[in-house]
Amino acid sequence: xxxxxxxxxxxxxxTPERTVLVISTEGATDPEAYSRILQEGTNDA
Numbered sequence: 001x002x003x004x005x006x007x008x009x010x011x012x013x014x015t016p017e018r019t020v021l022v023i024s025t026e027g028a029t030d031p032e033a034y035s036r037i038l039q040e041g042t043n044d045a
Contacts (some may be wrong), residue, residue: 004014014020024037 002014009015024034
């Protein structure tokens, strides 16, 4: 996973007050990729 730079966050309007909803359907379409994503964990953007 990639961490967003400060400039990217600013261009997207992402501030600590914002909420981002991410919906992933890879579990249904690609079980191996889904498992890999979960194993990598999360990064704060």
